[in-house]
Amino acid sequence: MPRIVKKRPLFIIIIISIMLITLMVVTNKYEYAFSKIEGAVGYITSPVQKVFYTISSSVSNFFYDIKDNRDIKAENEELREYVAILENELIEKNELEKENKRLKKLLDFAVDNDKMTVTGAKVIGKNPGNWFNVILIDKGTKHGVDINMAVVTERGLVGRIFQVGPNWAKVRTIVDGQSSVSGIIERTRDNGLVKGNNDMGLEEGMCRMIYLPLDSDLKPGDKVLTSGLGEIFPKGIYIGEVKEVVEEKRDFFKTAIIEPGVDFQRLEEVLVIKKAD
Amino acid sequence: MRALVVALIILVSVILETTLFPFLKLSGVAPDIMTTFIVSFGLLGGNPIAPIVGLIGGLVYDIVMGSILGVYALQYMLIGFMIGTLADKFFVGDIIIPVFFTVLSIFLKEAIMLLYAFFMRLEVSAYSILIKVAIPKAIYTAILMPFIYKFMQWLYKYKFMTKRWYFRES
Known part of the structure; x- marks a missing residue:
């Protein structure tokens, strides 16, 4: 008997492994190649996930409420919201002055950007792993959602849709390692690329903004907005705040650590908005 | 019957992992329940059930929550095959060996992901x-393992679970 037959299990495993790796390469290149099959499976699982996610999220919130005093939490949240509103208003004013009232209001996207908003959606699943930062929402092609649409909350940019089914869509968040968004520093007008690093980088839940010009004088606290380049994200959506500026001698550009405005641990409702025109 | 049980286990673990577990994160990691099931299948059922469960479970996971198809399928299948192959060579007790293999599997998974990240x-x-x-992640999952393994041992007391499948010999 030839050796290869004797070692058949191993042989089969190797063959399947090669097939899987090929599948990975193909789906990585053509993100929506298998959308039909995925659409069918997602169609079945997403309603179940919706129920479980809602239950888990309320159970988690219940414990959260017990842990932190409920009143303090409520007040804190109110104040935070208020601060967010004020901060957003401030940015908006600066923007309007600087850009001759070109940019839309950032706060309360659904109301103020009525024409841009496609639909509100509920988060129904999250990838728990540390390698991908993908979330699942409960709206799909049936509701007018399409690939490459931007997803936001009132606190800023969440990510973009990369796969869509009839009643679900997957969103690659801006902290995902494979995400990159073209951004602009609100004060200095420097352009750069905001990349995710999952939870692996120096700090958890942060993004990095690279390719910033060496002569830019950005400081911690500067706001970062989408620049509208690349034609996926509309211009002027709040991304986050500069935490730290890193200047490495070997690089010809500055890098900034960005803290996203969105709290990716506690996402429940998001808005899907249309592509940039 | 066994296929139904396997399908149910896969479905339950995928749903738990995508809905409940993100809220159970400690220091940024969630336990990996799929790994505990696959290791249990490997220790109790051996090959080929473990890699098959790994492959199917991983594919479902890829479809429901993954970024690209095949990443999780590959990891879970290889874990299933590794444990299924090693299981015969050890005396598998109630806790220590299952927990040890769980830790080993998590490390193997992350190593595969590192390779993925490299490419x-x-x-x-x-x-x-x-x-x-x-x-x-290994610690968190290892704590979960004894409970899952106890459950799987209970499951394997039923006859339909132990009917063996073979890689066809010719």
């Missing part, structure tokens, strides 16, 4: 993966 040109450092992901 995708993601900037990650092996050291921070080890400290921030692999070790906490």
Whole structure:
């Protein structure tokens, strides 16, 4: 008997492994190649996930409420919201002055950007792993959602849709390692690329903004907005705040650590908005 | 019957992992329940059930929550095959060996992901993966393992679970 037959299990495993790796390469290149099959499976699982996610999220919130005093939490949240509103208003004013009232209001996207908003959606699943930062929402092609649409909350940019089914869509968040968004520093007008690093980088839940010009004088606290380049994200959506500026001698550009405005641990409702025109 | 049980286990673990577990994160990691089931299948059922469960479970996971198809399928299948192959060579007790294999599997998984990251040109450092992901995840999952393993032992008392499948010999 030839050796290869004797070692058949191993042989089969190797063959399947090669097939899987090929599948990975193909789906990585053509993100929506298998959308039909995925659409069918997602169609079945997403309603179940919706129920479980809602239950888990309320159970988690219940414990959260017990842990932190409920009143303090409520007040804190109110104040935070208020601060967010004020901060957003401030940015908006600066923007309007600087850009001759070109940019839309950032706060309360659904109301103020009525024409841009496609639909509100509920988060129904999250990838728990540390390698991908993908979330699942409960709206799909049936509701007018399409690939490459931007997803936001009132606190800023969440990510973009990369796969869509009839009643679900997957969103690659801006902290995902494979995400990159073209951004602009609100004060200095420097352009750069905001990349995710999952939870692996120096700090958890942060993004990095690279390719910033060496002569830019950005400081911690500067706001970062989408620049509208690349034609996926509309211009002027709040991304986050500069935490730290890193200047490495070997690089010809500055890098900034960005803290996203969105709290990716506690996402429940998001808005899907249309592509940039 | 066995296929139904396997399908149910896969479905339950995928749903738990995508809905409940993100809220159970400790120091940024969630336990990996799929791994505990696959290791249990490997220890109790051996080959080929373990890699088959791994392959199917991983594919479902890829479809429901993954970024690209095949990443999780590959990891879980290889874990199933590794445990299924090693299981015969050990006396498998109630706790120590299952927990040990769970830890080993998590490390193997993260190693495969590192390779993936390398080919995708993601900037990650092996050291921070080890400290921030692999070790906490292994501990967290290992704590879960004895309960899952007890459940699987109970399941394997039923005859339909032990009817053996073979890689066809010719």
